[in-house]
Amino acid sequence: MSLLSAVEMAPRDPILGLNEQFAADPNPAKVNLGVGVYFDEDGKLPLLKCVQAAQQQLLEAPKPRGYLPIDGMAAYDQAVQALAFGAESEAVKAGRIATVQALGGTGGLKIGADFLKRLNPSATVLISDPSWENHRALFQNAGFAVDTYPYYDAATRGVRFEAMLQALGAAPAGTVVVLHACCHNPTGCDITPAQWAQVVEVVKARGLVAFLDMAYQGFGEGIAEDGAVVQQFLAAGLDFFVSTSFSKSFSLYGERVGALSVVCASKDEAARVLSQLKIVIRTNYSNPPTFGAQVVATVLNTPALRALWEEELAGMRERIKAMRVALVEKLRAAGVTQDLSYITAQKGMFSYSGLSKDQMQRLRSEFGVYGVDSGRICVAAINGRNIDAVVKGIVSVM
Ligand code: PMP
Numbered sequence: 001m002s003l004l005s006a007v008e009m010a011p012r013d014p015i016l017g018l019n020e021q022f023a024a025d026p027n028p029a030k031v032n033l034g035v036g037v038y039f040d041e042d043g044k045l046p047l048l049k050c051v052q053a054a055q056q057q058l059l060e061a062p063k064p065r066g067y068l069p070i071d072g073m074a075a076y077d078q079a080v081q082a083l084a085f086g087a088e089s090e091a092v093k094a095g096r097i098a099t100v101q102a103l104g105g106t107g108g109l110k111i112g113a114d115f116l117k118r119l120n121p122s123a124t125v126l127i128s129d130p131s132w133e134n135h136r137a138l139f140q141n142a143g144f145a146v147d148t149y150p151y152y153d154a155a156t157r158g159v160r161f162e163a164m165l166q167a168l169g170a171a172p173a174g175t176v177v178v179l180h181a182c183c184h185n186p187t188g189c190d191i192t193p194a195q196w197a198q199v200v201e202v203v204k205a206r207g208l209v210a211f212l213d214m215a216y217q218g219f220g221e222g223i224a225e226d227g228a229v230v231q232q233f234l235a236a237g238l239d240f241f242v243s244t245s246f247s248k249s250f251s252l253y254g255e256r257v258g259a260l261s262v263v264c265a266s267k268d269e270a271a272r273v274l275s276q277l278k279i280v281i282r283t284n285y286s287n288p289p290t291f292g293a294q295v296v297a298t299v300l301n302t303p304a305l306r307a308l309w310e311e312e313l314a315g316m317r318e319r320i321k322a323m324r325v326a327l328v329e330k331l332r333a334a335g336v337t338q339d340l341s342y343i344t345a346q347k348g349m350f351s352y353s354g355l356s357k358d359q360m361q362r363l364r365s366e367f368g369v370y371g372v373d374s375g376r377i378c379v380a381a382i383n384g385r386n387i388d389a390v391v392k393g394i395v396s397v398m
Pocket of ligand 1: 103104105106213215
């Protein structure tokens with residue numbers, strides 16, 4: 001028997017599998033709401049104007065392609081810190097945040113997970129129930145036992161906040177708690193600033209380690225509003241982790257631009273943490289790629305491009321909100337009488353539609369409308385041309 005002959009076929013990634021099924025569907029009216037990607041009103045992946053302008057600048061001053069430092073481009077790491085924590089924040093000014101460039105938000109989570117595993121190998125990681133489908137696998141793959149804390153309440157289509165708080169309050173010190181900073185994936189249900197304050201309090205009181213996953217900053221209410229939870233953790237004087245992704249906010253999915261930041265107690269501590277993060281990176285992929293980070297740093301550090309980015313990001317945010325409103329209006333017009341306010345209350349790209357697995361499968365087979373079996377649909381993939389087909393399908397399976 002050879003080494004590889006007994007290798008078993010791994011299950012397909014559920015979302016990528018859905019994309020393959022969508023591609024193979026001959027229905028000309030098919031709509032893909034399974035993806036976690038923002039499409040514009042024409043159903044196209046946008047190439048932001050600010051990105052094009054930065055790209056143009058980079059092309060006009062071509063540079064040789066040397067290696068970046070292990071922790072990435074300094075201008076990029078600084079821009080990430082300024083965006084996530086505020087350039088004027090005491091922690092940034094004191095130099096007590098260790099930030100490294102990462103391969104998307106996933107890369108930031110993975111570097112953090114590997115580092116945490118070295119620090120506290122017996123810790124449990126808690127993720128929300130439900131969570132982004134990769135959270136569990138990623139932390140398990142880093143060697144952690146992964147459990148959940150209560151989050152979504154199907155009955156109220158909201159958050160089981162008391163149960164969540166209780167679970168965090170019962171977790172042993174050192175437990176790593178993965179929190180969606182905004183625009184919860186997959187449910188779209190976020191907790192309020194007052195509820196965040198309670199979470200911060202219990203994290204502090206119990207000695208938990210907060211790991212904020214910030215993959216959608218700017219897609220909920222605005223850059224500052226969506227990042228407000230970071231300020232709450234800073235104000236509490238806690239050590240915590242933040243993974244940043246620019247995949248969605250810059251529509252730079254394939255360039256893999258993200259970061260990990262670790263807020264430390266002092267500059268000296270941050271230097272020691274940074275040295276360990278660099279070992280994690282060095283032994284995995286040595287150093288990160290240049291292009292995406294150059295684009296993002298150029299945009300964030302050039303006032304005119306920064307303003308253009310904020311405008312374009314607001315445009316994406318507003319379009320999603322408009323689709324939520326239109327979805328509710330059209331469902332109403334089609335005779336749906338149940339409470340639909342949850343659709344407009346949800347934040348970010350996704351809506352947990354409340355449809356069952358059977359209903360989602362019928363949507364796919366009978367109407368060519370592809371969502372995830374959990375009932376998650378991507379509102380950011382709805383547009384004026386496909387919305388009627390989506391509504392017709394939903395109403396029919398409801
Ligand atoms: N966290 C969450 C909650 C996400 O939804 C995603 C992307 N779908 C990521 C992390 C990963 O982002 P990236 O594509 O930048 O790796």
